[in-house]
Amino acid sequence: MNTATESGTTTMAIPPVRVNVFPALKYRDAPAAIAWLVETLGFEERMVVPGPNGAIAHAQLGFGAGTVMIGSSRSDANDDTNGSGARADDRGVYIAVDEIDAHCARAKAAGADVGPGPQATDYGSREYSTRDPEGYIWTFGTYWPDETT
Numbered sequence: 001m002n003t004a005t006e007s008g009t010t011t012m013a014i015p016p017v018r019v020n021v022f023p024a025l026k027y028r029d030a031p032a033a034i035a036w037l038v039e040t041l042g043f044e045e046r047m048v049v050p051g052p053n054g055a056i057a058h059a060q061l062g063f064g065a066g067t068v069m070i071g072s073s074r075s076d077a078n079d080d081t082n083g084s085g086a087r088a089d090d091r092g093v094y095i096a097v098d099e100i101d102a103h104c105a106r107a108k109a110a111g112a113d114v115g116p117g118p119q120a121t122d123y124g125s126r127e128y129s130t131r132d133p134e135g136y137i138w139t140f141g142t143y144w145p146d147e148t149t
Contacts, residue, residue, distance in 0.1 A: 022145055023068045024094040024137070030056035030072040037061055043068070047145075049123045058123040060145050067145050069094055092129070092137030096144045103140050104128050 027033040031054065037043040043061040051057035055072035097103050100118045107114055112130040118141075120126055127141025 018144075019146060020096045020144070022094045022096070024071070024092045024139055025068065026071050026073045026092070026137075028073050030059065030070055034059055034061065034070055037068075037070075047123075051122065058121065069145060092139055094127075094139045094141065094145075097140050097142065100126050100128070100140060100142050107140075 025033075034045065034048065034056065038045060038061070041063075043063050046060040046062045046067065047058070048056060048060075049058040051072055055074070056070060057072070059070040061068050061070060104114055104117050107128075107130060108117070114128045114130050116128075118126040118128045121141070121143070123143065125141040125143030127139055127143070129137050129139040131137055
């Protein structure tokens with residue numbers, strides 16, 4: 001995108017960027033982790049969606065322009081895709097995509113264990129998760145945390 005200036009020179013305008021990578025952390029005691037992050041480190045609660053039995057289905061904590069997503073650990077297909085019942089850790093990355101079914105199909109075709117594939121969540125997303133060879137969780141979904149539309 002080029003823009004002419006009053007002096008006649010041409011400058012390159014930088015188009016707005018749509019952020020699509022969000023750290024996603026799972027905690028055994030997510031409510032306590034959220035409280036600690038807010039009270040101790042100065043994060044702000046932007047959204048907290050309760051889950052069953054006092055769990056957190058999904059939370060978004062802001063720090064400046066950044067967002068981190070927090071949830072309670074669980075032992076289902078989206079968090080334990082290696083089927084062992086034991087999880088290497090709960091650290092992962094969430095990546096928002098527009099075409100979740102096509103993305104999931106590509107991952108499956110490449111050999112990723114994605115469990116049942118995209119599933120609806122309590123917070124309005126369709127998503128799936130897989131683990132990389134080192135055990136980190138990669139979640140892809142249709143939910144864009146910082147968009148208000």
